[in-house]
Amino acid sequence: MESVRLPEIQSQTLGNGMRVLAVRDRRLPLVTLVLMVKKGAEADEEGRAGQADLALEMLTLGTEKRTSQQIALDVDSLGAHLAFYSGWDASFVEIEGLSEDLPSLVEIISDLVLHPTFPEPEFEQLKKRRIASLIQDQDESEIVADDQFTELVFEGTPYGHPRRGTVDSLRRLALDDLERFHRRHFVADQCVLMILGDIDFEESFMRTEEFMGPMESGQASSERKAFQVPHRAQRRIRIIHRPDLTQSQIRMGHPGIERTSPDFHRFQVANYILGGGGFSSRLMERVRSQKGYTYGISSSFKARRSPGPFVISTFTPNENTGAVMLEILEVVEAFVREGARQEELEGAKNYYLGSYPFRFETPAKIAREILEVELYGLGLQSLSNYPLRISEVTLADISLTVKQRLFPQGFSVVIVGNGDLFKRQVEAMGDVEIIDFQRLVAHRSEG
């Protein structure tokens, strides 16, 4: 097993309770700063889908001393990349630039998160461009399939809405909703700041204290209760009928596991064998290599604070749709019934053990690993323990995990394509609901 040489990490807690982690990597004259707030789209209030994600962009559209245009000019003058994003469990403001500009980069990020002014005209423009973008997304059958799958599996739960909102929810959102998200969650003890790259530790901590020190401590905002979505007893199939498509997008799956689950590593190895391992996976072997039905097929899972989705994704010419679904079901059912073979287990473990150093190849990748550990309270030692956790997984673990975690008979299925050509083929596999694409689009654009 290759040893993982983690770069040097130092941490400090500021007077206001903010945790700061610094990682030194001197290969290129670059620096990355990431501020993570431990609340994301999961915290969007009822009927306010997109609240967190829009709040993040609003921070970049005006502060007490900068207009939106000045922010853009200052960032671009440094040749920096500014990114802002709400995931499900956390939100991020990230700036990456040249290390010669570290003081300016820290100052900008602190100005954005400490002193936003939420100007009304900027908010109106923001909504306008986000709505236009959501409408244009309807032409991407992959996005339509993903969003419909999310809705079908998680409807009525905190994960049951699109992270970026809907045309309807964005029309309803008020500026006050975004301000409230910022006020509640951007408090020091909910934030972690990472500084990575060609840095000097002492200078980094000094700059951080200077610029982030004034952030209010605040109270830890109330934790949302973890939730479970029960598995369906019956398979449910939703077809989005778009007759002009020559190929259908297929999604099949159900809720998976939470990040803190003791099954996490076992599930990761099992998923690799089923569909996460590219050409080493059973789904790719059967559906692409043997049958030539598709260019790509994979299974994946998102482990969040509560169980996120487990999903098998593929696409195929319309006329193959039913045949592909049957192949997928057969592969999954055989896996649940029989578990894995020794060489599959070894292959999967060797992949994760051998490729682990790549997850620390660049500052941005290092930040991702460390912030995930911070977000879910796994402890930094979990990074060094990872190879051990993977190497411990046994064939019996895989058997038990797939029996407990995979329910092909209860899959939710979304197909976006020309339903006329495959409706009959899939009817025998579950209850079918057909939505005409034109009706879907009209609904989304009227609001």
Added chain:
Amino acid sequence: MKRVPQKTVTFRFEEHTLPNGLCVLALPDRTVPVVSFQIHFAAGSRNERPGITGISHLFEHMMFRGSKELGPEEFSRIIQANGGTTNAFTTTDNTSYFENLPAGKLELAMHLEAERLENLRITEENLTTEREVVRSERKYRTVNSPFGLVMEELFAVAFHIHPYRWPVIGWDQDIRNLTLQDCLEYHRVHYAPNNAVVAMVGDLDPDRAFSMMEKHFGHIPSQPPPVPLQVRENPQRGERRTIYKKVAQTPAFFAGFHVPPVTDPDIFPLLVLTSLLCHGKSSRFYQRFIKTGRAVEAKVELGPPPFLTMDPGLLVTAVVASPDEDIQMLERDVWQEIESVRRDPVDEAELDRSKKKLRSSYLMSLQTHFYKGITAGIYRIRAGDHSWINRVEPSYLSVTAEDVMNVANRYLHEDNRTVVTLVPVSPRESEKWGEYE
């Protein structure tokens, strides 16, 4: 603000050519115990001809279908079971294969790449399966994607003679008609050591790596070099304009301007021009079209380094309107922005900003071993010299406001422009034209 001296970065690849003509580049970097191993062939869609379009890309698939030692897809399975990842990509000018893997497995990658280069199993059965996979890929990437067909139309109209007029993935009917004989011939001509460049970056010792390369590739014979492509597109003499109707929520237009090849000194001012128009939120297109909600997308693309074409290529402007926007008004305003760069010198602050954005983006792209290897390897193929990897930063820095204005006038004028307008239709209307493949 205190001025800190700029650090510039130089990558010192060592280059060594085997007696059979295989060019090998190596760059040690021992910070993480991993390596990227890549083999780039000077074979892309520019080396095809009508009737066999898409063969370069289809061949990329065939390379994973087995050899004397390996069964179908076993190549990928072995690399992954050793902690690595592998893939490949085909472009207009090259086909590249890579393995990113633990440092101790470098020789495994060499062995497997050499074995499939020498002993690839090119059979009717493999061709039949991969033909269908590629047709599915074409439907996925082009036919069912919002703008794939519009881009195909743009290149087909902008180029009359040069092979850049067809898509890298090929026309569906050519993919259907490719024969085993076509594949065998293509392999013989293009997959030869003297038509390839190997790049490796990571935890390695160059001298040792070169001798391992001798061991694994040294005995593979060179081939008579492919006949050089001698096709020159005639200068465009007047705007070309066409309409494409497809299912869409929003109208759009895609435009192309003919521009010079990778080694031309005008490339860097052109890149600065694209940067000031659309990189970052202070850019002209962002402020005028995106921020205001008039366009969902408004960009001008060329590159990035090293992905500039060997032969004269296209600078592409892609503008996707918001649903209620008048596409003609939007197009008029986009050309007005470009007109202003042709007419008025760019001020120093904007020029500096554009150059700095390009410089930092380039450095950010070079953070991985993989991309360092890609950059040196592709430059070696397309520009004939890997050291272009070190010329990019200084070339950006030396661009002046006058250079930007000159290239804007030389290339971004109406007579050199091809425009395709996407006119949205409903799925029912779309049906009347029949299925497009």
